[in-house]
Amino acid sequence: MQNFTRTLAPMLLSLAMKLLLPILLLTPCLLSAQSAAPVIVIEQTRKVDVAVSPIAGTEGPTLTKVLQNDLDRSGACRVVEPASAAFTLSATVTPTGVAGRAIPKAGGAPLVDSSFNGDARRATHQFADAFVEALTGTPGFAASRITFASASGGKKSKVKEIYISDIDGANARQLTQDSALGYCPKFSPDGNKIAYSSDKSGYRDTYVIDLPTKKRSIVAQFPGQNTGATFSPDGQTLALSLSKFGNPEICTIPSSGGQPSRLTNTRGTDCSPSWSPDGTKIVYVSDERGSPGLYILPATGGTPEKLNTESSYTTEPDWSPDGKKIAYSITSGGGQIGVYDIETKKARIVSRGSGLESPSWTRNSRHLVCSQNGTLVLLDSLTGEAIKVPNNLSNNTEPNTTR
Amino acid sequence: MKYTYLSLLALLVILSGCADKDKKGDGAAFGDSTDNIYDQSLPERSGNPDNADYETLKADTVFFAYDSFTIEAKERPKLDKLANYLSNNSNTKIVIAGHTDARGTPQYNLALSEKRANAVRQYLIGLGASGSNISTIGYGEDRPSSEGESESSHNSNRRASPGILR
Numbered sequence: 001m002q003n004f005t006r007t008l009a010p011m012l013l014s015l016a017m018k019l020l021l022p023i024l025l026l027t028p029c030l031l032s033a034q035s036a037a038p039v040i041v042i043e044q045t046r047k048v049d050v051a052v053s054p055i056a057g058t059e060g061p062t063l064t065k066v067l068q069n070d071l072d073r074s075g076a077c078r079v080v081e082p083a084s085a086a087f088t089l090s091a092t093v094t095p096t097g098v099a100g101r102a103i104p105k106a107g108g109a110p111l112v113d114s115s116f117n118g119d120a121r122r123a124t125h126q127f128a129d130a131f132v133e134a135l136t137g138t139p140g141f142a143a144s145r146i147t148f149a150s151a152s153g154g155k156k157s158k159v160k161e162i163y164i165s166d167i168d169g170a171n172a173r174q175l176t177q178d179s180a181l182g183y184c185p186k187f188s189p190d191g192n193k194i195a196y197s198s199d200k201s202g203y204r205d206t207y208v209i210d211l212p213t214k215k216r217s218i219v220a221q222f223p224g225q226n227t228g229a230t231f232s233p234d235g236q237t238l239a240l241s242l243s244k245f246g247n248p249e250i251c252t253i254p255s256s257g258g259q260p261s262r263l264t265n266t267r268g269t270d271c272s273p274s275w276s277p278d279g280t281k282i283v284y285v286s287d288e289r290g291s292p293g294l295y296i297l298p299a300t301g302g303t304p305e306k307l308n309t310e311s312s313y314t315t316e317p318d319w320s321p322d323g324k325k326i327a328y329s330i331t332s333g334g335g336q337i338g339v340y341d342i343e344t345k346k347a348r349i350v351s352r353g354s355g356l357e358s359p360s361w362t363r364n365s366r367h368l369v370c371s372q373n374g375t376l377v378l379l380d381s382l383t384g385e386a387i388k389v390p391n392n393l394s395n396n397t398e399p400n401t402t403r
Numbered sequence: 404m405k406y407t408y409l410s411l412l413a414l415l416v417i418l419s420g421c422a423d424k425d426k427k428g429d430g431a432a433f434g435d436s437t438d439n440i441y442d443q444s445l446p447e448r449s450g451n452p453d454n455a456d457y458e459t460l461k462a463d464t465v466f467f468a469y470d471s472f473t474i475e476a477k478e479r480p481k482l483d484k485l486a487n488y489l490s491n492n493s494n495t496k497i498v499i500a501g502h503t504d505a506r507g508t509p510q511y512n513l514a515l516s517e518k519r520a521n522a523v524r525q526y527l528i529g530l531g532a533s534g535s536n537i538s539t540i541g542y543g544e545d546r547p548s549s550e551g552e553s554e555s556s557h558n559s560n561r562r563a564s565p566g567i568l569r
Binding site: 160184202203204243245248271358397398 | 443445453472507514518521538539541546
């Protein structure tokens, strides 16, 4: 944020107040108003009007749409006609990727003027992210990817394979061919690995896929279930739920496999660990005190603290990249998404409709990819708007995003 | 049989007593002195639950209330029968496959179904069965015995089924 102010101050001064206002409104720290009770809060966020000049070349029309779509989904912009846009974005396809510029209508230096490498589609996503970050001070997520489980053969097939796609739904591809029930794929912090669990051996084990080499290794195959594995922020450790002790407990193991350290010791069903971004804490689910709720404990073990979300039956916690919030599923409400604020200890429901579960924060700590009745959606936790992440698969569950 | 059960109970009382000593003053601390009742390690894996025979012992399938792993009184005669079967077939290894209904989220349902399977396993051990012959697996909501969202579907899906490993 400080960096944002420093680099952009001269430019902002040259802009009219009508431009300043929406930019300030978009700053995340000003948008964290919390209500006392867990009710739906619809924040009226102002968006910056932007236009995209048609991109030339054979891929041009597609890339133009990709860029417009990214800007729309960012939550920071509204795509309008050039005449009323505060910024106009233009891009040129180059041999190595895309060169992108964002010119302010008010004049002055371009907000973005850079080259982005990679295939043209990916480079276009990076251009969108660079623009959103310059505008808001918070990283965009258009270049992120998602992994998820899908039972495209239908629930009866008893088969769920692991898939990966871009966060806009494009480039979906099947990673596993286990012909088994695959669950809970989670990216490593660098996005190069995916941990997931599968009962392909007959029992539920934890595997890690190395994406660059396409190699898979088994990292936990203790008696009972080995599931819900999540990489620590440094990538060295996995937190997971093991039942080898006779009861599902939260444990950690080295991310390449090894002996577990047991963190919980309860009568409850302990599962779904998620790390704080500094790696010192783990939030997880336990039904130790009745219906499932959320607990935080030190990553090295210690006394758990129950979070008061004011909802019963809360599961699937996901700690936000900025460390300030925990998103979770609320089953008691017919499938809603809640967000718990660590500092204020207040919870609120951020979704509309029903059938939502499995929230996973994008890197802006504002949007969440969720599953809604088998479809993946991108949920804006500030507005409650959910838009589909389209793909040709059905029964999509447990999405996880790269950060 | 009865003697084994009683001595096991005695052992559990001793174990839980030990656990209590380890706890610091805060009486409202997480968990309580019964923790160790559930703390019986699972045996090394054997067989493949996927290929187990779930037909022979089908009548002994235990059903559960919503979001519960408690073995209700009405279900206990089935486990008396199953414990008896195990004591008459001491070389037979079985797996208890736990399931949930379609409500709830995937990871919790996996854990809850595993917990149901474990509850049955612990109960059988309490009746004198050998824990090393009883494996567990939780299938969550993904292997329903009855499709659909009706209450009767939900009731029949919340179960723990004994299967003979082969």
